[in-house]
Amino acid sequence: MFRFSFGPAAIASALLFAPAPTWAAEKLEGYFIAEQECEAYQSKNRFTNPGGITTSIRRAYDMIAINKPGGDYFQIRIDGAPVTNARWVHTSCGVHVVAAETETAPVPPGSNPVQPSPGAESTENLMTLSWQPSFCEIRPNKDECEALNAGNLVHATRQLSVHGLWPQPNGNFYCGVPNSIKQIDKPETWGDLPEVDLSDDLRNALNVAMPGTQSHLDRHEWIKHGTCYRGEGGAEEYYADTLLITDAVNSSTVGRFLQDHIGQTVTADDIRSRFDEALGVGAGEAVQVKCTSDQGRVLIGELWVHLKGTISPTADLGDLMRAASPVSKGCPQGFLDLAGLQ
Template sequence: MRTLLVFASVILFQPGPASAFERLEGYFIAEKACEAFQSKNKQTNPGNIATSIRVAYDMIGINKAGGDYFQIRIEDAPVTTARWVSSDCGIHVVSAGTATAEPLGNDQISDLPGREESTDNLLTLSWQPAFCEIRPGKTECQDLNAGNLPHTTRQLSIHGLWPQPKGNNYCGVSRQVRNLDKPNSWHLLPAPDLDTDTTDALAAAMPGFASHLHHHEWIKHGTCYFGEGKADEYYDDTLYLTELVNDSAVADLFVNNVGSEITGDAIRTAFDQSFGEGTGDRVLVKCTNDDGRTLVNEIWISLKGQITPESDLGDLMLAANATQMGCNGGLVDPAGLQ
């Protein structure tokens, strides 16, 4: 009898076939801040990444049918963008008929009557190769680093046009939209209403267009611009100012020194030469560090006055207050990872 019981116990506790990872479609909507692990078993989390409440993340799968960990995509997470989060951290939604899984409409943005067009603004322009050294996973950076965006080394690229003072953001924007304003869910934000010409020009002048940066910039900053033409006017004005800079000695300074260092003084002098003495004092130079190299990353240009298709950039700059130089200078990074 004892022999039979032992035999039965062996049969009972024989391991079954291992449960397999199951791929899932749609999105994971975080309902709380949870650690996002590189390894769910070892609980490793390079970068100490956590989910943000009510943000949609691309769903990859679940560790097993009915499992306890979802694998999601968190853009810009170090080491790997594929991260594991506990299944009780949020919900899995698919695109069919769910508001959180499809782009929201512009009915989530309210008109604010009586507000005049912004006359205190900051034009922010990027040197895209430097940005892509620190954000190589971005769609536009993969294209640039593969040699598919050569024009980014012949111009400064649009980051944004920011109504001032700082913090003047999200005008008339619903909380539902604000909660989606994260890089991994920019594609779910209401798309700016742009005509074909503006869309084509913006796609060339703003490489981040490929990652829906234009959605984010409109929602966060453009909604506080209050031009009569709304998003189309906001981006037309941004494109106009950017073209003036790119047709000047400022862009020439960058283009002619790719792979070499330039100083903040040289950048400011190029503005003085192109737009009038004193305009350089309205330029803040931003740099970033990449493995010990200092890279010129952006220039922030202070502007005061209403922007029109006939505006003189020098006049707009001289009407603004002077600013500190910021970075004293750095390398003009070539395209491709260095």
């Protein structure tokens, strides 16, 4: 969770010299087709909604405007709405149709920063950590797997790698993401998704912790899951918090246990016990082991770590795990795979 602090002089200076906003609503013709049930606001800035009006799925509404060119809110007409029938809905709620079977052109992929819809920061999350050698047994043609199996990603053969941080409950996906972007969120077109804007230091750290960045996994995870995390710092905070959890696990006795047992069969009970040892009794009950099959072998594929509470640099991982509801241990045992195709 980011916290920003500015002195009185800085605030006064900013207010004095800040230019007045120049964005103006752009008039649109045609109709808005709702694909979701969404709130229709009188004020999109204050989120006021007299009458609690929502859109109806697959219903067409007269289109009035978009809040700015390439903006994130459509203004539509909802007959019978109290106070005003001109209401604002998020662009992720549906599509703008000018005439039958004609949809407004999508923003070119790779150049459109996605703006998550408003909401509180997620406090129920699932951290999914991958054992990369097992993943690469199944998908050896991935760029990151070719590098790993060639011996070029040694670190990823000895520690857990980032798959993703997933706000819960399951199904909490694509918050504020336009349909034009969702439609290309497929592994073969992840490279066409908007690039995730991160600081250089965080980008470098993520590239190490998440080998899948070579296949643009970071873009997919941000679009599908990160937009629903809703931290104040956007993608920067989402991935910074992801690395906080990943580093805490890898640097603990859990990480050392995995390193010491590469090429051996380990049990879910052993793994959960190491979490208890590292983070306090009860932490292991928040861990579920996921296995994958490879030519008759059962491989440890991922560890799913359930968390409840706000993730921050001052948060205790053990507390976050113990606050989560206990889960089943999952796969009872599996082989901790070596690098290279077996």
